[in-house]
Amino acid sequence: MQSRTSFFNGTLLRKNLTRFWPLWGMASFVGALFPLALVMELLRNRHFELTQIDLAGAYYSVASDVVPVLSLIYAVLCAMAVWNYLYGARSVSMMHAMPIRREGLLATGFLSGMAMMLIPYGVTGGLCVLVSLVTGAFSLKALLVTVLVVLGESFFYFATATFAAFLTGNLFAMPAIYLVLHFLEVILDSLFSVLAQGFLTGVAGSYSGALEWLSPTVYLENTVWIDRVVEERLVNQDPYSSYYDYVTTEIHLRGLWIVGVYVLVGVALLGLTYLLYRRRRSESAGDVVAAPWLRPVFRVVVTLLAALPGGMALYEIFWRSFQYSPYYQALPMAVCMCVAGLIGWYAAAMLLAKSLRVFRGSWKGAVAVMVCCAAVCAAMHTDVLGVAARVPNAEDVARIELRVAGNSYTLDAGKEDALIAQVVELHRAVVQDLDYLREKETERYNQAILQEDAERLGETTTWLWLKYTLANGQHLMRSYELFLTRERMAQAGTYDYLLDALVNGEAMKAVRLHDGDPDYTLTGGYVSTDLGGSYDLGSREAEAIAAAVRRDAANGTWGTYEWFDSSDAHDYAINMELTFEYQEQDSSGTSYTSTDWITIRVRPEMTETVDCLLRLGLVTKADLVTRAELYPEDYGYDAVQGEGDGAVLADENTSVAVVG
Amino acid sequence: MIEVKDLVKRFDGFAALDGATISVPAGSVYGLVGPNGAGKSTLIRHLTGIYRQDTGTVRMGGEDVWENTALKARVAAIPDDWYYFLQSTVRDMMRFYRGFYPRFSMERYEALKDVFRIEEKRMIRRLSKGMQKQVAFWLALCCMPDYLILDEPVDGLDPVMRRQVWSLVLGDVAQRGTTVLVSSHNLRELEDVCDHVGIMDHGKVLLERSLAQLQDTTVKLQVVFREDREVPPPEIPVLHASRIGRVHTLIMRMSAQEAEARLAAYDPLLVDAVPLTLEEIFIYELGGVDYAVKDIVL
Numbered sequence: 001m002q003s004r005t006s007f008f009n010g011t012l013l014r015k016n017l018t019r020f021w022p023l024w025g026m027a028s029f030v031g032a033l034f035p036l037a038l039v040m041e042l043l044r045n046r047h048f049e050l051t052q053i054d055l056a057g058a059y060y061s062v063a064s065d066v067v068p069v070l071s072l073i074y075a076v077l078c079a080m081a082v083w084n085y086l087y088g089a090r091s092v093s094m095m096h097a098m099p100i101r102r103e104g105l106l107a108t109g110f111l112s113g114m115a116m117m118l119i120p121y122g123v124t125g126g127l128c129v130l131v132s133l134v135t136g137a138f139s140l141k142a143l144l145v146t147v148l149v150v151l152g153e154s155f156f157y158f159a160t161a162t163f164a165a166f167l168t169g170n171l172f173a174m175p176a177i178y179l180v181l182h183f184l185e186v187i188l189d190s191l192f193s194v195l196a197q198g199f200l201t202g203v204a205g206s207y208s209g210a211l212e213w214l215s216p217t218v219y220l221e222n223t224v225w226i227d228r229v230v231e232e233r234l235v236n237q238d239p240y241s242s243y244y245d246y247v248t249t250e251i252h253l254r255g256l257w258i259v260g261v262y263v264l265v266g267v268a269l270l271g272l273t274y275l276l277y278r279r280r281r282s283e284s285a286g287d288v289v290a291a292p293w294l295r296p297v298f299r300v301v302v303t304l305l306a307a308l309p310g311g312m313a314l315y316e317i318f319w320r321s322f323q324y325s326p327y328y329q330a331l332p333m334a335v336c337m338c339v340a341g342l343i344g345w346y347a348a349a350m351l352l353a354k355s356l357r358v359f360r361g362s363w364k365g366a367v368a369v370m371v372c373c374a375a376v377c378a379a380m381h382t383d384v385l386g387v388a389a390r391v392p393n394a395e396d397v398a399r400i401e402l403r404v405a406g407n408s409y410t411l412d413a414g415k416e417d418a419l420i421a422q423v424v425e426l427h428r429a430v431v432q433d434l435d436y437l438r439e440k441e442t443e444r445y446n447q448a449i450l451q452e453d454a455e456r457l458g459e460t461t462t463w464l465w466l467k468y469t470l471a472n473g474q475h476l477m478r479s480y481e482l483f484l485t486r487e488r489m490a491q492a493g494t495y496d497y498l499l500d501a502l503v504n505g506e507a508m509k510a511v512r513l514h515d516g517d518p519d520y521t522l523t524g525g526y527v528s529t530d531l532g533g534s535y536d537l538g539s540r541e542a543e544a545i546a547a548a549v550r551r552d553a554a555n556g557t558w559g560t561y562e563w564f565d566s567s568d569a570h571d572y573a574i575n576m577e578l579t580f581e582y583q584e585q586d587s588s589g590t591s592y593t594s595t596d597w598i599t600i601r602v603r604p605e606m607t608e609t610v611d612c613l614l615r616l617g618l619v620t621k622a623d624l625v626t627r628a629e630l631y632p633e634d635y636g637y638d639a640v641q642g643e644g645d646g647a648v649l650a651d652e653n654t655s656v657a658v659v660g
Numbered sequence: 661m662i663e664v665k666d667l668v669k670r671f672d673g674f675a676a677l678d679g680a681t682i683s684v685p686a687g688s689v690y691g692l693v694g695p696n697g698a699g700k701s702t703l704i705r706h707l708t709g710i711y712r713q714d715t716g717t718v719r720m721g722g723e724d725v726w727e728n729t730a731l732k733a734r735v736a737a738i739p740d741d742w743y744y745f746l747q748s749t750v751r752d753m754m755r756f757y758r759g760f761y762p763r764f765s766m767e768r769y770e771a772l773k774d775v776f777r778i779e780e781k782r783m784i785r786r787l788s789k790g791m792q793k794q795v796a797f798w799l800a801l802c803c804m805p806d807y808l809i810l811d812e813p814v815d816g817l818d819p820v821m822r823r824q825v826w827s828l829v830l831g832d833v834a835q836r837g838t839t840v841l842v843s844s845h846n847l848r849e850l851e852d853v854c855d856h857v858g859i860m861d862h863g864k865v866l867l868e869r870s871l872a873q874l875q876d877t878t879v880k881l882q883v884v885f886r887e888d889r890e891v892p893p894p895e896i897p898v899l900h901a902s903r904i905g906r907v908h909t910l911i912m913r914m915s916a917q918e919a920e921a922r923l924a925a926y927d928p929l930l931v932d933a934v935p936l937t938l939e940e941i942f943i944y945e946l947g948g949v950d951y952a953v954k955d956i957v958l
Binding site for chain 2: 009010011012014015019088090091092093094096097098099100101102104281282285
């Protein structure tokens with residue numbers, strides 16, 4: 001069959017498909033295993049039911065979670081196969097001597113690759129449709145949506161793989177460049193975040209995700225999600241075994257717009273690839289970078305990827321044990337980064353030149369690398385961008401996740417605005433005292449203050465962890481080790497004061513017990529005593545106990561965190577937990593029932609709770625013994641002293657620990 | 661007609677072609693010779709549209725070669741290291757070529773089976789180097805090209821097959837007016853098949869003539885001067901001079917008549933013009949650019 005057009009060649013398409021059939025054949029076989037497994041399950045288990053919604057959920061799960069990752073990997077394999085002729089002098093000469101234009105080779109190669117991408121999906125999808133038709137669970141809408149996602153993502157990933165293929169002339173460099181293209185943002189974001197944590201007080205989180213859309217796989221995984229409409233229904237309406245369960249009544253795949261955007265990006269990349277091919281020199285076969293203008297970019301990227309992790313690794317090896325504070329020292333870090341950066345700079349030069357002789361006449365580039373490394377360290381050390389001091393405005397916050405004083409809280413805008421404002425005010429106060437915190441951290445790092453001395457002087461530390469989700473979707477994470485003193489806690493405006501006001505405020509106590517929160521349902525818990533009794537709580541018992549704890553909180557006998565003494569010596573030897581259930585969505589948007597629980601420490605002054613426990617018969621009067629009385633040796637008392645000190649310590653309030 | 665004018669191609673600053681100019685008349689067999697690294701293969705890759713020139717023009721039949729599919733459909737090339745798909749048989753490669761070359765002749769393919777006697781279903785990679793070269797010729801000739809570009813084409817072929825292949829190529833030249841450009845170091849063989857020759861060195865074409873013209877304009881003379889003269893007169897332009905006993909061998913770039921007339925002024929005892937081989941022309945021409953065979957004493 002002779003081609004009539006110079007923009008497409010059927011012979012080449014067929015040749016590509018027949019040459020590389022093991023690749024798409026194996027992928028099709030692996031893909032076909034899933035519907036075949038479903039068939040086996042149907043044959044084995046006659047009662048196995050597959051509803052339309054189940055099937056749609058399965059399709060959407062594959063589309064949102066599996067297709068991006070599979071396409072990412074499979075696209076590069078297809079591209080390596082289809083474009084491998086570019087990487088050998090003999091093969092590129094043969095193909096370019098043929099009577100077909102570069103456009104024709106590009107179009108035909110791209111179509112071949114797309115066919116190789118789609119055949120396995122087609123085989124798998126076709127078999128799935130057959131299975132669903134057999135079971136009567138066929139869902140046309142879910143099928144069409146999934147097909148569109150598969151088509152769009154396959155196109156995008158193969159377009160990026162094709163683009164990467166034309167940036168290089170080396171088969172081994174191609175997947176490396178492809179992966180760097182896809183994950184450079186995540187890698188650099190993580191590296192800079194880790195470096196910033198080493199320099200700046202409070203900066204937490206190893207990844208900000210500010211430009212996550214530049215890492216399509218990560219962004220797709222996080223943006224395309226399954227929206228399930230769930231209803232609580234009575235299941236199995238049998239008087240003996242009926243129960244309520246959450247039943248999915250509707251299911252939708254959300255965030256599909258991003259697939260469309262990436263398809264457009266794929267089209268743009270194809271256009272760029274065409275321009276690259278027009279200018280590509282056949283003699284670049286074997287070169288790590290095929291386009292001469294891209295060589296400086298390659299050197300800069302390799303240098304960055306060497307300087308940041310390499311610099312930090314060298315610092316850990318050679319300088320960590322000499323530093324005098326928990327933070328990086330700018331000068332040694334700059335030296336380490338310069339060394340690692342120079343290694344990267346010259347390694348890139350060697351790869352480009354395919355020679356080890358790259359040192360002569362390259363001192364200007366080396367000096368530039370060293371200047372940049374020193375500038376990065378100086379910028380981090382002086383916090384030029386004001387990262388450490390950044391506190392969002394309360395009105396810009398959509399959600400705050402907070403971990404403090406052994407508890408974790410989630411505060412949502414619209415529901416807990418006053419608490420959000422309090423947290424922001426506390427954060428501002430912490431930021432104002434960053435120098436004080438660094439000074440204290442340095443003192444402790446050098447062991448200038450011994451822990452026993454600190455406690456004697458009325459000082460203690462606590463961790464404050466904050467994660468803001470802003471209204472624009474960005475995240476901001478901070479983590480501080482706060483040094484607290486009684487003196488500062490009594491002084492209005494200090495972070496110590498604001499922290500105490502926040503954590504021991506009535507509103508936070510209510511949040512701790514999910515008081516009045518319709519999203520949380522109290523479902524049960526347990527009570528056990530060290531003297532032997534143990535009971536699982538039903539929802540009604542749990543409700544009664546929670547109401548008693550609320551009354552104690554109102555009386556001021558529960559819920560106050562004692563910063564300077566968290567000992568449980570004067571708690572009753574009673575272990576009690578209340579369990580809540582709530583609906584949550586994972587990163588892909590799938591709803592599921594999650595559990596939260598709260599550990600209640602019962603103290604003698606909690607009269608309402610103690611009465612409730614006695615009334616319900618969960619404890620007896622004999623169980624009302626403190627841990628210090630029960631285990632005097634563990635708390636440094638003998639029995640006589642314990643009784644005497646008990647009166648002193650009995651003033652202290654109960655604390656709570658919640659693990660979500 | 662193949663016309664290359666002022667062709668320049670640089671690789672990382674190194675000029676592989678530095679203003680090369682050749683002109684191959686239609687229907688001729690043009691031998692491109694030159695030392696290793698002269699730029700012959702680079703020039704051929706421009707002729708087949710593989711490389712794009714930095715400057716200069718590369719034309720065939722008045723058309724630019726670069727990205728000209730209509731023209732390239734009339735050009736067949738056999739590089740010194742012919743590429744084939746690893747798993748392919750002769751028949752697979754035939755189908756591949758047939759899909760690209762509109763004038764691919766199955767009739768000729770079938771006819772040439774008897775010439776090359778290679779099993780179509782054998783993997784090409786399992787064939788010997790010489791047999792692979794035969795496959796390359798087989799397929800290239802079936803493309804019915806107007807232009808045949810050959811780079812070291814008969815390397816690895818046995819003498820009988822060499823003669824057979826040249827016979828087929830020259831048959832095409834005679835019957836279809838195919839223009840052939842062949843690069844080879846086998847000057848003895850080129851002398852038999854070429855009617856035009858170009859000598860390349862350092863990316864330039866030093867000399868380009870028809871073989872007859874070349875042999876006419878360069879002459880080898882054996883001369884015996886009278887006893888009072890031991891060296892050739894300095895005013896005579898000599899490409900190369902050597903002496904055995906009293907017999908001087910002079911290579912001069914002029915016709916035999918002119919050389920004899922100029923030497924006659926020195927009243928030699930003997931002047932005898934002897935035929936010059938292409939190899940000698942190649943060596944003596946390049947001797948002028950420091951490429952003479954050096955007498956090395958170990």
